[in-house]
Amino acid sequence: xxxxxxxxxxxxxxxxxxxxxxxxxxxxxxxxxxxxxxxxxxxxxxxxxxxxxxxxxxxxxxxxxxxxxxxxxxxxxxxxxxxxxxxxxxxxxxxxxxxxxxxxxxxxxxxxxxxxxxxxxxxxxxxxxxxxxxxxxxxxxxxxxxxxxxxxxxxxxxxxxxxxxxxxxxxxxxxxxxxxxxxxxxxxxxxxxxxxxxxxxxxxxxxxxxxxxxxxxxxxxxxxxxxxxxxxxxxxxxxxxxxxxxx
Numbered sequence: 001x002x003x004x005x006x007x008x009x010x011x012x013x014x015x016x017x018x019x020x021x022x023x024x025x026x027x028x029x030x031x032x033x034x035x036x037x038x039x040x041x042x043x044x045x046x047x048x049x050x051x052x053x054x055x056x057x058x059x060x061x062x063x064x065x066x067x068x069x070x071x072x073x074x075x076x077x078x079x080x081x082x083x084x085x086x087x088x089x090x091x092x093x094x095x096x097x098x099x100x101x102x103x104x105x106x107x108x109x110x111x112x113x114x115x116x117x118x119x120x121x122x123x124x125x126x127x128x129x130x131x132x133x134x135x136x137x138x139x140x141x142x143x144x145x146x147x148x149x150x151x152x153x154x155x156x157x158x159x160x161x162x163x164x165x166x167x168x169x170x171x172x173x174x175x176x177x178x179x180x181x182x183x184x185x186x187x188x189x190x191x192x193x194x195x196x197x198x199x200x201x202x203x204x205x206x207x208x209x210x211x212x213x214x215x216x217x218x219x220x221x222x223x224x225x226x227x228x229x230x231x232x233x234x235x236x237x238x239x240x241x242x243x244x245x246x247x
């Protein structure tokens with residue numbers, strides 16, 4: 001069942017989403033060679049505590065950390081670790097979510113560490129642009145896969161591939177709500193987009209094959225061929241005035 005949010009709900013989620021966006025920006029400023037992913041998780045926990053909010057991820061189905069830190073060939077759900085130090089040329093996806101006043105918001109960004117190659121910059125730019133194009137299709141009266149196709153077509157036009165195993169989702173009362181939002185698929189299918197729907201739209205894009213596998217920790221998802229992967233995400237409300245980016 002797809003839950004619709006009221007104007008009051010969206011007001012709270014917008015305030016929360018702006019706060020979350022600021023936290024991600026603050027963490028991004030600390031991303032540099034020599035920093036560990038555990039350092040970034042510790043900073044997130046300090047920010048959550050100061051703001052009086054909860055991590056959306058910690059304890060979720062047993063997830064052990066407060067944010068996800070996905071380095072290089074890790075697609076999503078990388079677990080922060082004091083032994084994982086960033087080095088120049090790496091990329092790292094930070095996935096961060098909070099629960100605030102009964103509502104969840106969720107966002108992600110992939111950052112370059114130090115200097116990266118032109119091709120790596122292209123991967124990040126294409127993934128970020130595919131998110132923007134997907135959000136442009138988050139309009140009342142459109143169908144869910146209009147978003148999916150906008151993402152997939154842009155990614156594949158640029159010779160990258162869209163991850164199939166992991167998808168976006170509804171968000172609000174729960175961290176993961178209906179509907180699932182694949183980043184692939186022909187347009188014109190799926191539920192009609194209605195006022196009050198809130199979607200976590202999150203393209204995950206690989207430099208090589210779209211295939212993935214999960215490590216023995218049960219969480220860390222990596223590219224099967226070892227290629228780099230990028231991830232960008234916003235929580236977006238469907239409104240009468242067009243898409244409203246909450247994060």
